Amino acid sequence: MTLTPAGRSVDVATGRGFDACYAANYDRLTAQLYAYIGDLTEAQDVVQEAFTRAWPRWDTIEQYDDPVAWVRRVAWNLARSRWRRVATAVAFARRQRPENTAGPTPDRVALVAALATLPVVQRRAMILHYLGGRTVSEIAEDCDTSEGTVKSWLHRGRGALATYFGDGEGGGL
Amino acid sequence: MGDLGRVNDPLRARFDAFYRDTTTHTTSPGADAARRAAIRRVRLRANAMGAVLVVALVGMAALYVAYPPGGAPVTNGPSPSPSATATPTPSASATVTPTPTASNAAPSVTPGLSTSPRAAGPPDLHVSGLTSVTLQPVEGHYAGVMTLTVQNTGAKPYLFGRVYLTTPDGVVIDGQSRIFGCVGVPPPETSACAADAVPAGGGELTFTVGVTVGIAPQPTTTTLPGVALRFTAVDGGTGRTWTDPTPADNRIAVDLVLPAA
Numbered sequence: 385m386t387l388t389p390a391g392r393s394v395d396v397a398t399g400r401g402f403d404a405c406y407a408a409n410y411d412r413l414t415a416q417l418y419a420y421i422g423d424l425t426e427a428q429d430v431v432q433e434a435f436t437r438a439w440p441r442w443d444t445i446e447q448y449d450d451p452v453a454w455v456r457r458v459a460w461n462l463a464r465s466r467w468r469r470v471a472t473a474v475a476f477a478r479r480q481r482p483e484n485t486a487g488p489t490p491d492r493v494a495l496v497a498a499l500a501t502l503p504v505v506q507r508r509a510m511i512l513h514y515l516g517g518r519t520v521s522e523i524a525e526d527c528d529t530s531e532g533t534v535k536s537w538l539h540r541g542r543g544a545l546a547t548y549f550g551d552g553e554g555g556g557l
Numbered sequence: 558m559g560d561l562g563r564v565n566d567p568l569r570a571r572f573d574a575f576y577r578d579t580t581t582h583t584t585s586p587g588a589d590a591a592r593r594a595a596i597r598r599v600r601l602r603a604n605a606m607g608a609v610l611v612v613a614l615v616g617m618a619a620l621y622v623a624y625p626p627g628g629a630p631v632t633n634g635p636s637p638s639p640s641a642t643a644t645p646t647p648s649a650s651a652t653v654t655p656t657p658t659a660s661n662a663a664p665s666v667t668p669g670l671s672t673s674p675r676a677a678g679p680p681d682l683h684v685s686g687l688t689s690v691t692l693q694p695v696e697g698h699y700a701g702v703m704t705l706t707v708q709n710t711g712a713k714p715y716l717f718g719r720v721y722l723t724t725p726d727g728v729v730i731d732g733q734s735r736i737f738g739c740v741g742v743p744p745p746e747t748s749a750c751a752a753d754a755v756p757a758g759g760g761e762l763t764f765t766v767g768v769t770v771g772i773a774p775q776p777t778t779t780t781l782p783g784v785a786l787r788f789t790a791v792d793g794g795t796g797r798t799w800t801d802p803t804p805a806d807n808r809i810a811v812d813l814v815l816p817a818a
Binding site: 402403406407410411412414415418419424428432435436437438439440492495496514515542545546549 | 567568571572575576578579583585588591592594598599
C-alpha cells in the first residue's frame with residue numbers, strides 16, 4: 385500500500401497506483417527516451433521529471449483509461465524541447481543522479497547511433513513501435529498525424545536501419 | 558505488435574537486445590524520489606505565493622498611505638493662491654524660530670493631557686504645542702516653523718499616523734519632519750499626510766511643520782487664524798483609523814502672528 389498525493393491509499397497490486405505505474409513503466413520509458421535522445425542519464429532525468437509532474441495530479445491521471453499515456457506524453461514533450469531537457473537534467477542531476485553499473489554494450493551504442501541518423505519523426509515512430517509496443521493507430525494519435533503517415537515513417541525508418549546494419553528489408557510492412 | 562509484422566524482423570531482435578541491455582544497466586531513482594521532488598515543488602510554490610501576497614499587501618498599504626480614499630495626490634502643500642508662489646530659501650526657514658506671543662503662551666499647554674498611560678485600549682493621542690506662532694518676514698513674505706509634541710497614552714501600538722492639516726488661503730506648508738506623503742482632502746480640512754507612529758504606553762514624538770504665508774511684510778502686526786492640525790492613528794491590519802478615546806485633544810489650532818516689518 386502507498387499513498388496518493390491526496391493521501392488516499394491505493395493497492396499497488398492493481399497496477400493503478402503511482403508506485404505501481406512507476407515500477408512498471410520507468411524502465412520502458414527510459415529505454416524509449418534513451419533511444420530517442422542518445423543519452424541514458426538524460427533520458428532517466430526526463431522520465432523522472434515526467435513522473436514528478438504526474439504525482440501532484442495523480443488522483444486525476446489514474447482515472448484515465450491509460451494513465452501512463454500522460455506520463456509518456458510529458459516525457460516525450462520534455463525530450464523534444466532541448467531547453468527544457470537540459471534545464472531538467474541539470475536541476476535533477478544536482479539532487480539525485482542514479483549510478484549506472486556498467487557501460488553500454490557495442491550493440492546498444494550501435495542502435496543509438498543508427499537511430500540518430502533517422503529524421504526525428506521516423507526515429508520517434510520507430511522507438512514507439514519497437515520499444516513502446518505501440519500500434520500504428522496509437523503512434524498516429526501520439527504524434528497527431530494520420531496512420532498512413534506513420535506507416536510511411538516506419539517503412540522508411542526500417543529501410544534506413546536495415547541498410548545501416550546490412551540486414552536487408554526483412555519484416556517490412 | 559499489432560499491425561506490423563514481427564516474423565523475420567532483424568530489427569526486432571536488435572531493439573529487444575537494446576531494451577534488455579538498457580534496463581539491466583540502469584537504476585531508477587524510485588517513485589519516492591519523484592514524490593519528494595513533487596512535494597518540494599509544491600512547498601516552494603506555496604512559499605512563493607505567500608511572498609507575493611505579502612508584497613502585494615505591503616504595496617497596497619503603501620498606496621493607501623500615499624493616496625487615501627477621496628483625495629487627489631499633491632506635493633508638499635500646494636499653493637492655494639497666487640500670492641503663495643514665493644518660496645523661502647532653506648536657510649531662511651532654518652533661521653526663523655517660533656515665537657510665542659505673551660498673550661497666547663499660556664494656552665500652549667495641552668489641556669487634559671493624561672499623565673499616565675492607559676492599561677489597555679486603542680491609541681490615545683494628545684497634541685500639544687504653541688497655539689500662536691510668530692512668523693518672520695523673509696524675502697518678501699512671512700515664514701516660520703510650528704513645533705508640536707504628540708503623546709500616545711494608549712497601550713495599542715499602531716502602524717502609522719495620519720495628520721489632517723487645515724490651512725487658509727495663502728498659507729503653504731513648506732518642509733516638515735516625521736510627516737510625509739501629503740495629499741489633498743475635501744473641506745473643511747485641506748490636506749492629509751502620513752506621519753510617524755508615536756510609541757504606545759506614553760511615548761512622545763516632536764513634529765515640526767514649516768509654514769510660509771504669501772503676504773508681504775506689513776507695517777502693522779496681523780494675526781492669521783485658521784491653521785489647524787489633527788493627528789490620528791491608523792491600524793496596519795485593517796488600514797482604518799483608530800477611534801481615539803479623547804478626540805478633542807487630537808487637534809490643535811494655531812494662530813500665525815505676522816509682525817510689523
